[in-house]
Amino acid sequence: MQEQQSLWVFMAQQSGKLWEQTMAHIGLTCISLLIAVVIGLPLGIWIARQSKAAWLVLGIAGVLQTIPSIALLGFMIPLLGIGALPAITALFLYALLPIIRNTYTGITGVDPSVTESARGMGMTARQVLVSVELPLAMPVILAGIRTATVINVGVATLAAYIAAGGLGEFIFGGIALNNTQMILAGAIPSALLAILLDFLLSLLQKTGLKRMRKVSVILPVLLLALSSFYLIPISGGKLLGGFTPEFMGREDGYLGLKSKYKLDIPTVVISDAVMYKAAFEKKLDVISGYSTDGRLKAFDLITLEDDRHIFPPYYAAPLIRVETLRRYPELQAVLEQLSGFINDSLMTDLNYRVDYLKQTPEKVAHEFLIRKGLYKSPLNGNAGTIRLGSKIFAEQYILIQMYKELIEGNTDLKVVTKTGLGGTKICFDALANNEIDMYPEYTGTGLLAILKADNKKLAELGGNREKVYEYVKTEFAKQYNLQWLKPIGFNNAYALMMRRTQAQSLNIQTITDLKNYATNGNHRH
Amino acid sequence: MIVADQISKHFNGVQAVKNISFEVKEGETMVLLGTSGCGKTTTLKMLNRLIEATSGSIYINGKSIFEENPELLRRTIGYVSQNNGLFPHFTVAENIAVVPKLLGWSAQNVADQTEKLLNRLKLPPSEFLKKYPDELSGGQKQRVAVARALIADPPVLLMDEPFGALDPVTRAGVRKEFAQLPELKKKTVVLVTHDVQEALELGDRICLMDKGEIVQQGSAKDLLFNPANDFVRSFFDEQRFFLELKNILLRDVWNALPNSKTTSKYNLAPENNLLDALEILSMNELDELTVQNGDEIKTINIAAIHQGYGRTRQNS
Ligand SMILES: Nc1ncnc2c1ncn2[C@@H]1O[C@H](COP(=O)(O)OP(=O)(O)O)[C@@H](O)[C@H]1O
Ligand SMILES: [Mg+2]
Numbered sequence: 041m042q043e044q045q046s047l048w049v050f051m052a053q054q055s056g057k058l059w060e061q062t063m064a065h066i067g068l069t070c071i072s073l074l075i076a077v078v079i080g081l082p083l084g085i086w087i088a089r090q091s092k093a094a095w096l097v098l099g100i101a102g103v104l105q106t107i108p109s110i111a112l113l114g115f116m117i118p119l120l121g122i123g124a125l126p127a128i129t130a131l132f133l134y135a136l137l138p139i140i141r142n143t144y145t146g147i148t149g150v151d152p153s154v155t156e157s158a159r160g161m162g163m164t165a166r167q168v169l170v171s172v173e174l175p176l177a178m179p180v181i182l183a184g185i186r187t188a189t190v191i192n193v194g195v196a197t198l199a200a201y202i203a204a205g206g207l208g209e210f211i212f213g214g215i216a217l218n219n220t221q222m223i224l225a226g227a228i229p230s231a232l233l234a235i236l237l238d239f240l241l242s243l244l245q246k247t248g249l250k251r252m253r254k255v256s257v258i259l260p261v262l263l264l265a266l267s268s269f270y271l272i273p274i275s276g277g278k279l280l281g282g283f284t285p286e287f288m289g290r291e292d293g294y295l296g297l298k299s300k301y302k303l304d305i306p307t308v309v310i311s312d313a314v315m316y317k318a319a320f321e322k323k324l325d326v327i328s329g330y331s332t333d334g335r336l337k338a339f340d341l342i343t344l345e346d347d348r349h350i351f352p353p354y355y356a357a358p359l360i361r362v363e364t365l366r367r368y369p370e371l372q373a374v375l376e377q378l379s380g381f382i383n384d385s386l387m388t389d390l391n392y393r394v395d396y397l398k399q400t401p402e403k404v405a406h407e408f409l410i411r412k413g414l415y416k417s418p419l420n421g422n423a424g425t426i427r428l429g430s431k432i433f434a435e436q437y438i439l440i441q442m443y444k445e446l447i448e449g450n451t452d453l454k455v456v457t458k459t460g461l462g463g464t465k466i467c468f469d470a471l472a473n474n475e476i477d478m479y480p481e482y483t484g485t486g487l488l489a490i491l492k493a494d495n496k497k498l499a500e501l502g503g504n505r506e507k508v509y510e511y512v513k514t515e516f517a518k519q520y521n522l523q524w525l526k527p528i529g530f531n532n533a534y535a536l537m538m539r540r541t542q543a544q545s546l547n548i549q550t551i552t553d554l555k556n557y558a559t560n561g562n563h564r565h
Numbered sequence: 566m567i568v569a570d571q572i573s574k575h576f577n578g579v580q581a582v583k584n585i586s587f588e589v590k591e592g593e594t595m596v597l598l599g600t601s602g603c604g605k606t607t608t609l610k611m612l613n614r615l616i617e618a619t620s621g622s623i624y625i626n627g628k629s630i631f632e633e634n635p636e637l638l639r640r641t642i643g644y645v646s647q648n649n650g651l652f653p654h655f656t657v658a659e660n661i662a663v664v665p666k667l668l669g670w671s672a673q674n675v676a677d678q679t680e681k682l683l684n685r686l687k688l689p690p691s692e693f694l695k696k697y698p699d700e701l702s703g704g705q706k707q708r709v710a711v712a713r714a715l716i717a718d719p720p721v722l723l724m725d726e727p728f729g730a731l732d733p734v735t736r737a738g739v740r741k742e743f744a745q746l747p748e749l750k751k752k753t754v755v756l757v758t759h760d761v762q763e764a765l766e767l768g769d770r771i772c773l774m775d776k777g778e779i780v781q782q783g784s785a786k787d788l789l790f791n792p793a794n795d796f797v798r799s800f801f802d803e804q805r806f807f808l809e810l811k812n813i814l815l816r817d818v819w820n821a822l823p824n825s826k827t828t829s830k831y832n833l834a835p836e837n838n839l840l841d842a843l844e845i846l847s848m849n850e851l852d853e854l855t856v857q858n859g860d861e862i863k864t865i866n867i868a869a870i871h872q873g874y875g876r877t878r879q880n881s
Contacts (some may be wrong), residue, residue, distance in 0.1 A: 160650070
């Protein structure tokens with residue numbers, strides 16, 4: 041009951057956005073459906089006549105159908121960029137198979153003695169098609185359109201990944217933020233939409249053969265009308281922002297940008313996977329990202345200084361079991377050796393080598409230690425075993441590789457690594473349950489994801505690096521018997537990013553600069 | 566009216582129809598008879614170009630059909646296809662109106678003609694106009710299909726097994742009605758069937774086909790009593806006696822019958838056949854009955870039937 045009420049409250053609070061997303065969702069679905077009908081129907085009719093081409097066309101459409109939706113959207117981006125065009129194209133490709141196949145099945149399924157007698161009475165091929173074949177095939181064709189509609193309503197949620205809007209903005213934001221109300225606020229309307237559109241089409245389908253001629257008129261008009269709901273987000277200002285669904289819903293994200301900086305620029309929602317590239321290709325101007333992401337370097341982006349400190353610090357530090365430390369006290373000094381050696385841009389560079397230059401984390405870590413004179417050849421490793429864990433991304437792989445070489449070079453301990461333990465929760469649970477001894481964690485994650493600090497606490501800490509570190513250190517020791525060692529030095533926090541060239545030409549270095557440019561800069565151009 | 570000269574049809578190397586020729590005179594009903602797969606349908610459809618002949622020439626009313634636009638040609642030829650081919654999404658009225666619409670008739674004209682034709686076919690318009698094909702019985706569907714082919718009053722009518730889908734009892738009834746339709750009297754009809762009795766009953770002339778060729782063409786009598794070869798003979802063997810009796814008219818044996826002064830209770834006409842006479846004699850346990858041709862009255866009995874049957878068979 042509580043859940044329902046708060047969902048209701050959430051939907052009421054966000055009704056503007058909800059309405060906008062629903063309209064965009066209907067629009068996306070219907071535009072792509074309309075195009076799929078306009079292209080799929082003639083194609084289906086054509087292959088019903090050219091049985092030799094049928095297997096080829098159906099085969100191609102079938103293969104398109106089997107491409108996972110995320111992958112298909114991914115293919116679209118290099119070709120069509122981000123936004124409505126690639127989303128509609130991908131949806132259109134998904135809708136194509138059921139429409140072509142059912143048109144083909146419907147037309148070839150018409151009783152040949154009926155079409156033959158139509159021709160025998162002197163109807164032209166066109167008249168036979170329009171007055172006999174299409175009306176008789178219409179129930180089957182409509183069934184195909186229904187299938188396509190339901191598929192499209194579902195896949196359209198993914199449009200949120202590439203800045204095309206729709207209810208996916210809530211759904212993916214909710215998933216990223218672990219906010220059930222937000223997920224439901226997107227998922228329920230999208231499910232209702234699928235049911236509603238399916239129901240409307242089933243009404244058309246049930247009008248019976250007798251009125252099929254009217255259906256062929258009503259359907260396109262209906263689709264056209266629904267399509268017009270989609271108003272492509274217009275970038276009215278000079279700068280377009282593209283933020284992940286997660287960032288959009290966070291106080292230490294978009295909401296903070298609005299409340300603390302009063303930043304107000306046109307914004308689209310987009311997946312982390314394509315955001316950096318989109319910024320590089322000038323589809324977006326401002327994005328939200330992680331400050332040590334290798335793609336910063338790959339796409340020549342710079343981070344804007346968070347001069348009002350809305351993004352909590354995410355300083356990386358080894359998080360280790362107190363028992364382990366007690367048993368092997370020599371570990372502490374070894375693990376803290378990295379401290380002060382890696383700043384943001386160095387970490388970005390190391391990530392870049394792995395993510396973009398495709399070097400192995402082992403190689404990158406090894407070369408780094410040699411460069412810094414930290415490397416020592418392994419000792420005998422017979423004093424015991426240390427288990428190191430990592431989350432599933434390059435930065436963590438590199439770090440634990442460095443720790444492995446440091447431990448084995450400076451102590452008689454042997455190291456086993458358990459890489460790719462998924463997200464925070466899996467790593468943390470593994471550590472707490474004594475399945476690993478240590479993994480690198482970020483102060484902000486400890487604060488927000490594990491300790492789940494409330495707003496009051498956050499305000500008190502005020503995004504201060506030392507205060508946050510001291511707080512998580514104390515609390516982890518108290519609550520979980522885990523020890524935070526000295527931070528390495530880089531801060532992998534949220535940051536706003538821009539293309540280096542654009543930021544320099546506009547003289548934007550801080551978020552406040554950006555805000556000033558966005559509100560006052562109208563007259564510059 | 567229809568002349569087919571040396572027409573053939575190959576389907577990817579398979580010769581379905583081999584160099585056949587025939588002629589159908591105006592007002593005549595010609596039947597294409599033969600077992601399934603012998604090429605009847607193919608032959609019929611070549612006449613309205615639903616199938617294009619591979620070679621040969623076809624003239625309708627003196628004009629080569631290959632020089633005409635196929636759609637316009639077909640609008641002047643009534644066509645009843647094998648499984649009636651009614652449009653399931655059209656009402657009876659709409660089905661019948663297909664050709665008139667193509668020809669641009671006024672709605673009023675279509676309505677008037679439809680009503681007239683439906684009445685003639687014993688399908689009361691008030692009841693049937695708005696019905697859909699799936700609400701009709703087999704016999705009713707068949708009659709609507711015939712009405713649809715006849716509505717524009719085409720001089721030529723092509724029918725492919727028009728009664729094939731009906732049960733035997735319905736078939737006999739519909740066939741009889743059909744034979745008596747005044748609309749059909751002046752039409753040139755080509756009718757396809759595999760039913761011997763139907764062929765003999767409806768055909769002025771019969772083309773017996775086998776393996777894509779015409780084995781023999783002529784009247785029912787020619788085929789029964791003067792078979793060109795063993796195939797033709799054996800084709801009718803199963804019902805031979807019955808068919809032969811049916812195809813000897815009382816007129817044919819007229820001269821051999823003794824005169825009579827008065828008519829009896831059962832009085833036949835010269836157009837009746839020996840089977841009719843035999844049937845009435847047997848059913849009513851009579852010794853004889855009379856036949857009347859104008860003022861002339863003759864008697865006929867079992868012996869006369871014997872004699873007539875025997876003589877006809879010998880003569881041929
Ligand atoms: N469209 C076609 N393609 C290939 N062969 C066909 C086609 N139509 C008919 N045939 C063949 O031609 C022969 C004659 O067929 P058809 O005229 O339909 O026979 P009928 O009507 O006497 O039963 C059959 O052997 C049939 O298989
Ligand atoms: Mg046939």
